[in-house]
Amino acid sequence: MKTIPHGGNPAAVRRNLRLGNIPLLDFSASLNPLGPPQSAVEAARRALDRVDRYPEPGCARLTERLAELHGVPVDRVIVGAGTTELIGLIGQSLREVLALHALHRGDPMMAVSHIVDPTYGEYRRISVLNELRTEIGSRHILAWRQETFPSAAAGVFWTGHPNNPTGQQWAVDTLLRFVDDSLGLLTVVDEAFLPFVSESQALSFAGSVPARENLLVLRSLTKFFALPGLRIGYAIASPDMVVRLGQYQDPWTVTEAAEAAALAALDDLEYHERTLEFVARETQRVLERIWELPGLRPTWPDRTRPTDDPQLPPFLLVSLTETPWTAPQVHEALAHRGFLVRECSDFPGLEVGALLTGTDQLVATQGHLRIGLRSPAENDALLKALAEILASEP
Secondary structure, three states: OOOOOOOOOHHHHHHHOOOOOOOOEEOOOOOOOOOOOHHHHHHHHHHHHHOOOOOOOOOHHHHHHHHHHHOOOHHHEEEEOOHHHHHHHHHHHHHHHHHHHHHHOOOOOOOOEEEEEOOOHHHHHHHHHOOOOEEEEEOOOOOOEEOOOOOOOOEEEEEEOOOOOOOOEEOHHHHHHHHHOOOOEEEEEEOOOHHHOOOHHHHOOHHHHHHOOOEEEEEEOOOOOOOOOOOOEEEEOOHHHHHHHHHHOOOOOOOHHHHHHHHHHHOOHHHHHHHHHHHHHHHHHHHHHHHOOOOEEEOOOOOOOOOOOOOOOOEEEEEEOOOOOOHHHHHHHHHHOOEEOEEOOOOOOOOOOOEEEEOOEEEEOOOEEEEEOOOHHHHHHHHHHHHHHHOOOO
Protein backbone atom coordinates (compact mmCIF):
# COMPACT_ATOMS: atom_id res chain seq x y z
CA MET A 1 0.00 0.00 0.00
CA LYS A 2 1.53 3.29 -1.11
CA THR A 3 1.43 6.36 1.08
CA ILE A 4 -1.36 8.69 -0.01
CA PRO A 5 -0.01 12.12 -1.06
CA HIS A 6 -1.72 15.13 0.46
CA GLY A 7 -1.50 18.87 0.02
CA GLY A 8 -0.04 21.21 2.59
CA ASN A 9 3.53 19.86 2.63
CA PRO A 10 5.83 22.60 1.24
CA ALA A 11 8.89 21.13 2.96
CA ALA A 12 8.62 17.89 0.97
CA VAL A 13 8.23 19.79 -2.31
CA ARG A 14 11.31 21.87 -1.54
CA ARG A 15 13.31 18.70 -0.90
CA ASN A 16 12.03 16.81 -3.94
CA LEU A 17 12.60 19.71 -6.35
CA ARG A 18 15.79 20.90 -4.62
CA LEU A 19 14.38 24.36 -4.09
CA GLY A 20 16.38 25.12 -0.98
CA ASN A 21 14.60 27.58 1.29
CA ILE A 22 12.55 29.26 -1.41
CA PRO A 23 9.29 30.62 0.06
CA LEU A 24 6.22 28.82 -1.27
CA LEU A 25 2.72 30.26 -1.26
CA ASP A 26 0.68 27.17 -0.45
CA PHE A 27 -2.43 26.73 -2.62
CA SER A 28 -2.28 22.94 -2.21
CA ALA A 29 -4.15 22.77 1.11
CA SER A 30 -7.82 23.76 0.95
CA LEU A 31 -8.20 25.75 4.16
CA ASN A 32 -10.08 28.89 5.09
CA PRO A 33 -8.19 31.70 3.28
CA LEU A 34 -8.93 34.06 6.17
CA GLY A 35 -6.71 32.03 8.47
CA PRO A 36 -7.76 30.79 11.93
CA PRO A 37 -10.09 32.95 14.03
CA GLN A 38 -8.15 34.93 16.61
CA SER A 39 -10.56 33.73 19.29
CA ALA A 40 -9.51 30.12 18.62
CA VAL A 41 -5.81 30.92 18.67
CA GLU A 42 -6.14 32.75 21.99
CA ALA A 43 -8.18 29.89 23.50
CA ALA A 44 -5.51 27.39 22.44
CA ARG A 45 -2.79 29.53 24.02
CA ARG A 46 -4.69 29.74 27.29
CA ALA A 47 -5.12 25.97 27.24
CA LEU A 48 -1.33 25.56 27.20
CA ASP A 49 -1.38 26.61 30.86
CA ARG A 50 -2.97 23.20 31.47
CA VAL A 51 -0.38 21.26 29.50
CA ASP A 52 0.62 19.39 32.69
CA ARG A 53 -2.78 17.65 32.80
CA TYR A 54 -4.34 14.91 30.70
CA PRO A 55 -7.22 16.02 28.45
CA GLU A 56 -10.67 14.90 29.54
CA PRO A 57 -11.43 11.62 27.71
CA GLY A 58 -14.24 11.94 25.21
CA CYS A 59 -14.14 15.76 24.91
CA ALA A 60 -17.40 16.05 26.86
CA ARG A 61 -17.77 19.84 26.50
CA LEU A 62 -17.16 19.85 22.76
CA THR A 63 -19.30 16.74 22.20
CA GLU A 64 -22.25 18.44 23.91
CA ARG A 65 -21.71 21.64 21.94
CA LEU A 66 -21.64 19.76 18.61
CA ALA A 67 -24.76 17.75 19.47
CA GLU A 68 -26.54 21.03 20.23
CA LEU A 69 -25.27 22.56 16.98
CA HIS A 70 -26.72 19.75 14.87
CA GLY A 71 -29.80 19.04 16.97
CA VAL A 72 -28.87 15.41 17.62
CA PRO A 73 -28.58 13.42 20.87
CA VAL A 74 -25.16 13.62 22.50
CA ASP A 75 -24.70 9.85 22.28
CA ARG A 76 -24.54 10.18 18.49
CA VAL A 77 -21.38 12.33 18.43
CA ILE A 78 -17.73 11.28 18.75
CA VAL A 79 -14.79 13.70 18.49
CA GLY A 80 -11.43 12.70 17.01
CA ALA A 81 -8.07 14.07 15.93
CA GLY A 82 -9.39 15.14 12.53
CA THR A 83 -11.69 13.24 10.20
CA THR A 84 -8.72 11.20 9.01
CA GLU A 85 -8.46 9.53 12.43
CA LEU A 86 -12.17 8.79 12.34
CA ILE A 87 -11.92 7.29 8.86
CA GLY A 88 -9.25 4.98 10.24
CA LEU A 89 -11.47 4.03 13.19
CA ILE A 90 -14.35 3.19 10.85
CA GLY A 91 -12.12 0.82 8.89
CA GLN A 92 -10.75 -0.85 12.02
CA SER A 93 -14.16 -1.24 13.63
CA LEU A 94 -15.72 -2.83 10.53
CA ARG A 95 -12.86 -5.17 9.64
CA GLU A 96 -14.00 -8.27 11.49
CA VAL A 97 -17.74 -7.77 11.22
CA LEU A 98 -17.62 -7.30 7.43
CA ALA A 99 -15.31 -10.30 7.00
CA LEU A 100 -17.83 -12.42 8.93
CA HIS A 101 -20.67 -10.97 6.90
CA ALA A 102 -18.98 -11.97 3.65
CA LEU A 103 -18.32 -15.45 5.04
CA HIS A 104 -21.96 -15.88 6.05
CA ARG A 105 -23.04 -14.72 2.60
CA GLY A 106 -20.96 -17.58 1.18
CA ASP A 107 -18.60 -15.23 -0.68
CA PRO A 108 -15.47 -14.40 1.37
CA MET A 109 -14.10 -12.45 -1.61
CA MET A 110 -17.11 -10.16 -2.00
CA ALA A 111 -16.52 -6.40 -2.05
CA VAL A 112 -17.45 -4.76 1.25
CA SER A 113 -15.93 -1.31 0.71
CA HIS A 114 -17.29 0.85 -2.09
CA ILE A 115 -15.68 4.00 -3.50
CA VAL A 116 -16.40 6.18 -6.52
CA ASP A 117 -13.24 7.75 -7.96
CA PRO A 118 -11.84 10.33 -8.05
CA THR A 119 -12.18 10.99 -4.33
CA TYR A 120 -10.19 11.37 -1.10
CA GLY A 121 -7.44 8.74 -1.07
CA GLU A 122 -7.71 7.85 2.62
CA TYR A 123 -10.94 5.92 2.00
CA ARG A 124 -9.04 3.52 -0.23
CA ARG A 125 -5.96 3.37 2.02
CA ILE A 126 -7.94 2.54 5.14
CA SER A 127 -9.95 -0.09 3.26
CA VAL A 128 -6.78 -1.79 2.03
CA LEU A 129 -5.07 -1.65 5.44
CA ASN A 130 -8.10 -3.30 7.05
CA GLU A 131 -8.44 -5.93 4.32
CA LEU A 132 -11.82 -4.65 3.20
CA ARG A 133 -12.08 -5.89 -0.36
CA THR A 134 -12.84 -2.76 -2.33
CA GLU A 135 -15.04 -2.09 -5.35
CA ILE A 136 -13.98 1.04 -7.24
CA GLY A 137 -16.56 2.80 -9.37
CA SER A 138 -16.05 5.79 -11.63
CA ARG A 139 -18.30 8.57 -12.77
CA HIS A 140 -18.55 11.33 -15.34
CA ILE A 141 -16.29 14.11 -14.09
CA LEU A 142 -18.29 16.75 -15.97
CA ALA A 143 -21.54 15.93 -14.18
CA TRP A 144 -22.90 18.72 -12.00
CA ARG A 145 -23.93 16.55 -9.08
CA GLN A 146 -23.00 13.20 -7.65
CA GLU A 147 -25.38 10.41 -8.52
CA THR A 148 -23.40 7.16 -8.50
CA PHE A 149 -24.22 4.75 -5.68
CA PRO A 150 -22.95 1.15 -5.31
CA SER A 151 -25.30 -1.53 -6.48
CA ALA A 152 -24.18 -3.86 -3.67
CA ALA A 153 -26.29 -3.80 -0.53
CA ALA A 154 -23.61 -4.71 2.01
CA GLY A 155 -20.51 -3.13 3.54
CA VAL A 156 -19.54 0.54 3.60
CA PHE A 157 -19.83 3.27 0.97
CA TRP A 158 -17.51 6.29 1.25
CA THR A 159 -18.49 9.59 -0.35
CA GLY A 160 -17.65 13.27 -0.02
CA HIS A 161 -20.23 16.06 0.14
CA PRO A 162 -18.71 18.14 -1.43
CA ASN A 163 -16.37 15.58 -2.89
CA ASN A 164 -12.61 16.14 -2.76
CA PRO A 165 -11.13 16.96 -5.28
CA THR A 166 -14.03 17.48 -7.70
CA GLY A 167 -16.18 19.76 -5.52
CA GLN A 168 -19.37 17.94 -6.57
CA GLN A 169 -22.21 17.64 -4.09
CA TRP A 170 -25.13 15.33 -3.53
CA ALA A 171 -28.75 16.34 -3.90
CA VAL A 172 -29.94 15.52 -0.38
CA ASP A 173 -33.13 13.72 -1.43
CA THR A 174 -31.22 11.62 -3.96
CA LEU A 175 -28.68 10.26 -1.51
CA LEU A 176 -31.22 9.69 1.27
CA ARG A 177 -33.31 7.64 -1.13
CA PHE A 178 -30.26 5.49 -1.90
CA VAL A 179 -29.49 5.14 1.82
CA ASP A 180 -33.04 4.09 2.66
CA ASP A 181 -33.02 1.51 -0.12
CA SER A 182 -29.70 -0.02 1.07
CA LEU A 183 -30.15 -0.82 4.74
CA GLY A 184 -27.29 -3.34 4.72
CA LEU A 185 -24.82 -0.66 3.60
CA LEU A 186 -23.25 1.91 5.92
CA THR A 187 -23.02 5.17 3.96
CA VAL A 188 -20.22 7.44 5.23
CA VAL A 189 -20.76 11.04 4.09
CA ASP A 190 -17.65 13.20 4.50
CA GLU A 191 -18.78 16.80 4.97
CA ALA A 192 -15.35 18.27 5.69
CA PHE A 193 -15.88 21.10 3.18
CA LEU A 194 -19.64 21.60 3.55
CA PRO A 195 -19.43 24.43 6.16
CA PHE A 196 -18.00 26.67 3.40
CA VAL A 197 -21.25 26.37 1.45
CA SER A 198 -24.17 28.71 2.06
CA GLU A 199 -27.16 27.01 3.70
CA SER A 200 -24.86 24.20 4.81
CA GLN A 201 -27.17 23.21 7.65
CA ALA A 202 -29.97 22.51 5.19
CA LEU A 203 -27.62 20.62 2.88
CA SER A 204 -26.05 18.54 5.66
CA PHE A 205 -26.98 14.91 6.28
CA ALA A 206 -26.24 15.26 10.01
CA GLY A 207 -29.88 15.85 10.91
CA SER A 208 -30.87 12.69 9.02
CA VAL A 209 -28.66 10.43 11.13
CA PRO A 210 -31.04 9.90 14.12
CA ALA A 211 -33.62 8.29 11.83
CA ARG A 212 -31.09 5.99 10.13
CA GLU A 213 -28.76 3.39 11.61
CA ASN A 214 -26.86 3.03 8.32
CA LEU A 215 -25.76 6.66 7.91
CA LEU A 216 -22.59 8.23 9.32
CA VAL A 217 -21.55 11.86 8.79
CA LEU A 218 -17.98 13.12 9.14
CA ARG A 219 -17.31 16.79 9.88
CA SER A 220 -14.00 18.65 10.10
CA LEU A 221 -13.09 21.68 12.19
CA THR A 222 -9.70 21.77 10.48
CA LYS A 223 -10.81 23.11 7.10
CA PHE A 224 -13.31 25.82 7.94
CA PHE A 225 -11.40 27.22 10.90
CA ALA A 226 -7.93 26.75 9.35
CA LEU A 227 -6.64 24.69 12.29
CA PRO A 228 -4.77 21.80 10.63
CA GLY A 229 -2.03 21.89 13.24
CA LEU A 230 -4.50 21.10 16.04
CA ARG A 231 -6.22 18.07 14.38
CA ILE A 232 -9.89 18.03 15.31
CA GLY A 233 -13.02 16.61 13.69
CA TYR A 234 -16.08 14.57 14.61
CA ALA A 235 -18.54 11.96 13.46
CA ILE A 236 -22.31 11.78 13.85
CA ALA A 237 -23.60 8.21 13.80
CA SER A 238 -25.87 5.71 15.49
CA PRO A 239 -25.23 5.19 19.23
CA ASP A 240 -23.93 1.66 18.54
CA MET A 241 -21.48 2.96 15.94
CA VAL A 242 -20.28 5.73 18.26
CA VAL A 243 -19.58 3.13 20.96
CA ARG A 244 -17.80 0.90 18.44
CA LEU A 245 -15.57 3.75 17.21
CA GLY A 246 -14.78 4.71 20.80
CA GLN A 247 -13.63 1.18 21.56
CA TYR A 248 -11.01 1.42 18.83
CA GLN A 249 -9.95 4.99 19.56
CA ASP A 250 -6.73 5.55 21.47
CA PRO A 251 -7.14 7.60 24.67
CA TRP A 252 -6.38 11.33 24.60
CA THR A 253 -6.09 11.73 20.83
CA VAL A 254 -7.66 15.20 21.07
CA THR A 255 -5.58 17.70 23.02
CA GLU A 256 -6.90 20.27 25.48
CA ALA A 257 -5.71 23.04 23.16
CA ALA A 258 -7.59 21.58 20.19
CA GLU A 259 -10.84 21.28 22.14
CA ALA A 260 -10.53 24.81 23.55
CA ALA A 261 -9.84 26.25 20.09
CA ALA A 262 -12.81 24.39 18.59
CA LEU A 263 -15.21 25.63 21.25
CA ALA A 264 -14.08 29.23 20.76
CA ALA A 265 -14.24 28.96 16.97
CA LEU A 266 -17.77 27.57 16.97
CA ASP A 267 -18.94 30.62 18.93
CA ASP A 268 -17.28 33.11 16.55
CA LEU A 269 -20.32 33.89 14.39
CA GLU A 270 -18.76 37.01 12.84
CA TYR A 271 -15.86 34.91 11.51
CA HIS A 272 -18.34 32.42 10.08
CA GLU A 273 -20.25 35.11 8.19
CA ARG A 274 -17.07 36.74 6.83
CA THR A 275 -15.85 33.38 5.58
CA LEU A 276 -19.03 32.54 3.67
CA GLU A 277 -19.13 35.96 2.02
CA PHE A 278 -15.46 35.90 1.05
CA VAL A 279 -15.42 32.34 -0.30
CA ALA A 280 -18.55 32.85 -2.41
CA ARG A 281 -17.21 36.05 -3.95
CA GLU A 282 -13.59 35.03 -4.46
CA THR A 283 -14.31 31.54 -5.80
CA GLN A 284 -16.52 32.98 -8.51
CA ARG A 285 -13.96 35.66 -9.39
CA VAL A 286 -11.10 33.16 -9.69
CA LEU A 287 -13.34 30.79 -11.66
CA GLU A 288 -14.02 33.47 -14.26
CA ARG A 289 -10.31 34.26 -14.56
CA ILE A 290 -9.43 30.61 -15.10
CA TRP A 291 -11.88 30.33 -18.02
CA GLU A 292 -9.85 33.08 -19.71
CA LEU A 293 -6.51 31.23 -19.53
CA PRO A 294 -5.69 29.30 -22.75
CA GLY A 295 -4.72 25.73 -21.89
CA LEU A 296 -6.64 25.68 -18.61
CA ARG A 297 -10.30 25.15 -17.80
CA PRO A 298 -12.36 24.43 -14.69
CA THR A 299 -13.55 20.85 -14.61
CA TRP A 300 -17.16 21.79 -15.33
CA PRO A 301 -19.40 21.40 -18.39
CA ASP A 302 -19.98 25.05 -19.19
CA ARG A 303 -18.76 28.51 -18.28
CA THR A 304 -22.14 29.52 -16.88
CA ARG A 305 -23.09 27.45 -13.86
CA PRO A 306 -26.79 26.70 -13.36
CA THR A 307 -28.44 29.10 -10.92
CA ASP A 308 -29.56 26.22 -8.70
CA ASP A 309 -26.11 24.64 -8.52
CA PRO A 310 -24.59 24.57 -5.02
CA GLN A 311 -21.86 27.01 -4.11
CA LEU A 312 -18.31 25.74 -4.67
CA PRO A 313 -15.99 24.92 -1.75
CA PRO A 314 -12.77 26.97 -1.33
CA PHE A 315 -10.90 25.03 -4.01
CA LEU A 316 -11.16 24.56 -7.77
CA LEU A 317 -10.26 21.49 -9.79
CA VAL A 318 -8.85 22.59 -13.15
CA SER A 319 -7.94 20.60 -16.25
CA LEU A 320 -5.04 21.21 -18.62
CA THR A 321 -6.43 21.01 -22.15
CA GLU A 322 -5.17 21.88 -25.63
CA THR A 323 -1.67 22.56 -24.31
CA PRO A 324 1.67 20.70 -24.45
CA TRP A 325 2.09 21.30 -20.72
CA THR A 326 1.27 18.42 -18.38
CA ALA A 327 0.04 18.86 -14.83
CA PRO A 328 3.34 17.63 -13.27
CA GLN A 329 5.29 20.08 -15.46
CA VAL A 330 3.08 23.01 -14.48
CA HIS A 331 3.29 21.98 -10.83
CA GLU A 332 7.08 22.04 -10.95
CA ALA A 333 7.25 25.29 -12.94
CA LEU A 334 4.96 26.98 -10.42
CA ALA A 335 7.05 25.71 -7.51
CA HIS A 336 10.17 27.27 -9.00
CA ARG A 337 8.25 30.55 -9.10
CA GLY A 338 7.19 30.20 -5.45
CA PHE A 339 3.68 28.74 -5.81
CA LEU A 340 2.53 25.34 -4.57
CA VAL A 341 -0.64 23.77 -5.99
CA ARG A 342 -2.00 20.24 -5.65
CA GLU A 343 -1.01 18.07 -8.62
CA CYS A 344 -3.70 15.40 -8.99
CA SER A 345 -2.12 12.52 -10.92
CA ASP A 346 -2.48 10.24 -7.88
CA PHE A 347 -6.29 10.54 -8.09
CA PRO A 348 -7.57 7.76 -10.39
CA GLY A 349 -9.24 9.39 -13.36
CA LEU A 350 -7.26 12.63 -13.14
CA GLU A 351 -3.95 11.43 -14.56
CA VAL A 352 -2.15 12.86 -17.58
CA GLY A 353 -4.13 11.62 -20.58
CA ALA A 354 -7.37 11.24 -18.63
CA LEU A 355 -10.59 11.99 -20.46
CA LEU A 356 -13.36 14.12 -18.98
CA THR A 357 -16.67 12.61 -19.99
CA GLY A 358 -20.17 13.92 -19.55
CA THR A 359 -23.41 14.47 -21.41
CA ASP A 360 -22.50 15.22 -25.03
CA GLN A 361 -18.94 16.14 -24.02
CA LEU A 362 -15.52 14.52 -24.21
CA VAL A 363 -12.45 16.50 -23.18
CA ALA A 364 -8.89 15.19 -23.47
CA THR A 365 -6.62 16.44 -20.69
CA GLN A 366 -2.95 16.71 -19.76
CA GLY A 367 -3.78 16.16 -16.12
CA HIS A 368 -5.33 18.21 -13.35
CA LEU A 369 -4.51 20.68 -10.61
CA ARG A 370 -6.46 21.52 -7.48
CA ILE A 371 -6.12 25.15 -6.44
CA GLY A 372 -7.10 26.28 -2.96
CA LEU A 373 -8.19 29.86 -2.35
CA ARG A 374 -5.93 32.44 -0.72
CA SER A 375 -6.17 36.24 -0.55
CA PRO A 376 -7.24 38.10 -3.73
CA ALA A 377 -3.71 39.46 -4.27
CA GLU A 378 -2.17 36.01 -3.86
CA ASN A 379 -4.77 34.44 -6.15
CA ASP A 380 -4.01 37.05 -8.81
CA ALA A 381 -0.28 36.37 -8.51
CA LEU A 382 -0.86 32.65 -9.06
CA LEU A 383 -3.09 33.27 -12.08
CA LYS A 384 -0.46 35.58 -13.58
CA ALA A 385 2.22 32.91 -13.13
CA LEU A 386 -0.06 30.28 -14.70
CA ALA A 387 -0.70 32.50 -17.71
CA GLU A 388 3.03 33.11 -18.25
CA ILE A 389 3.87 29.42 -17.94
CA LEU A 390 1.15 28.23 -20.30
CA ALA A 391 2.16 30.87 -22.86
CA SER A 392 5.68 29.39 -23.00
CA GLU A 393 7.07 26.04 -24.12
CA PRO A 394 7.45 23.23 -21.57
